[in-house]
Amino acid sequence: MNSQERIVDFCTKVKKGLGTIVDTIVKTEYERVYESQIESKDLASLLALLEKHNLLDKKRGVNNAPHFYQNMYRKINESK
DSSP, X not given: OOHHHHHHHHHHHHHHTTSOBOGGGXXXXXXXXXXXXXXXXXXXXXXXXXXXXXOBOTTTSSOOSTTHHHHHHHHXXXXX
16 A cells, blocks of 8 residues: 555544544554655655545644645645
8 A cells, every 4th residue: 555545544544433533643643554654745745635625623733724634735836
């Protein structure tokens, strides 16, 4: 399974499991589930995707501004 497939799989697991996840534990949970580290660009993609599909718990999260992770992901990709 490549990194993009893992990202989609992780989002699906969040949706089917808890329904939402706090942004501060996304990295830890991803690495626990797949027993490998996630690269920064993939983490940005994962957070943006979770946010886009309302799978981030914005009430308990650190970055609760609307579209924060989607904007961050766009800025990262524009800088390349």
